[in-house]
Amino acid sequence: MSGLCGIRLFLALALSVWMVVSQGAVFTDALGREVTLDREPERIVTLAPSLTEIAYFLGLGDRVVGVTEYSSYPPEAKDKPKVGSYVNLNAERIIDLSPDLVIGTADGNRPGVVGLLDKAGIPVYVVNPRSTRDVIEAIAKIGKICGIADKANELAAGLSARVDRIASKTAGLDRPVVFLQVNPKPIMTVNGSTFSSDLIRLAGGRNMADGEPVTYPRISIEEVIRQEPEIIIVSSMERGGEFEKVRQRWLHLTVVPAAKSGRVYLVDSDLIDRPSPRIVEGLEILARLIHPEADWAIE
Numbered sequence: 001m002s003g004l005c006g007i008r009l010f011l012a013l014a015l016s017v018w019m020v021v022s023q024g025a026v027f028t029d030a031l032g033r034e035v036t037l038d039r040e041p042e043r044i045v046t047l048a049p050s051l052t053e054i055a056y057f058l059g060l061g062d063r064v065v066g067v068t069e070y071s072s073y074p075p076e077a078k079d080k081p082k083v084g085s086y087v088n089l090n091a092e093r094i095i096d097l098s099p100d101l102v103i104g105t106a107d108g109n110r111p112g113v114v115g116l117l118d119k120a121g122i123p124v125y126v127v128n129p130r131s132t133r134d135v136i137e138a139i140a141k142i143g144k145i146c147g148i149a150d151k152a153n154e155l156a157a158g159l160s161a162r163v164d165r166i167a168s169k170t171a172g173l174d175r176p177v178v179f180l181q182v183n184p185k186p187i188m189t190v191n192g193s194t195f196s197s198d199l200i201r202l203a204g205g206r207n208m209a210d211g212e213p214v215t216y217p218r219i220s221i222e223e224v225i226r227q228e229p230e231i232i233i234v235s236s237m238e239r240g241g242e243f244e245k246v247r248q249r250w251l252h253l254t255v256v257p258a259a260k261s262g263r264v265y266l267v268d269s270d271l272i273d274r275p276s277p278r279i280v281e282g283l284e285i286l287a288r289l290i291h292p293e294a295d296w297a298i299e
Helices: 002-023 049-057 075-079 091-096 111-119 132-145 149-170 195-202 221-227 242-251 279-290
Strands: 025-028 034-037 044-046 064-066 101-105 124-127 177-181 231-236 264-268
Touching: 025 132, 044 049, 049 064, 049 075, 049 101, 049 132, 091 111, 101 111, 111 124, 124 132, 132 149, 132 195, 132 279, 149 195, 149 279, 177 195, 177 221, 195 279, 231 242, 231 279, 242 264, 264 279
Parallel strands: 044 064, 044 101, 101 124, 177 231, 231 264
Antiparallel strands: 025 034
8 A cells, every 4th residue: 555655656756757747837927827847048139228228237138039120238238139129029030039038128128029928938027127226126037037046046145235315315305306318309308207217315315306207208408497306317418519509508597506516416317217137236326415415335
């Protein structure tokens, strides 16, 4: 009888293992979709520059076989095959690369492309970070789906510690009004639903356009004058000094407190506009600009 029980137990265990192997590991993405992987992915396509940065940050660069345009960081990502821009993806090109995992973003990738890849039998895992801490969580989740959960959790914890340090340093300080310009012409900013606004909050400032109903509202010069921001940050994709000219125009408008005190700054847009690991570096820069009086010595 004991032998028969042993055989039954062995068969039950074998069946359970077979079911796990045949069904694969199941992950739920930011859209609530179930994504099944039969094995650890070895051929990955990233559908936004921020996702390319995350893959390399996690040490997955050798597995990346396709990226979108403007995937310029790290520099070696520039040499990867391109699959279009993150808003205008080439589904045929993606399929030709034979990926066993595509990582996409809800903020920019068109749902139709995700549907086409699903029909082609290609797993697509979608993220949708809306805050700085969401970005860090997305990094950990991407690491998990790629089979390197321990490493990803360790890296995410390091980023979280840096965010915690900034938040603790700015928690009790006055919060100056900050105007963030993300486009030179027309003048555009961000409302409170964006991770750029979340950066301003964590860095100890108040986003001038926090309550705007549109995510990326157009703002007139007259409105900026009326709101009297104490700090102006120009998100800069430096092209021939264009953004320095924007900064100089603000500095000449001395009726605005930020200009009168000379507190108009250029900040690399990749550090504050991309939901990538470098967003924490952007946060640290903003905190120092918004609160230069704080003690930023490394602890």
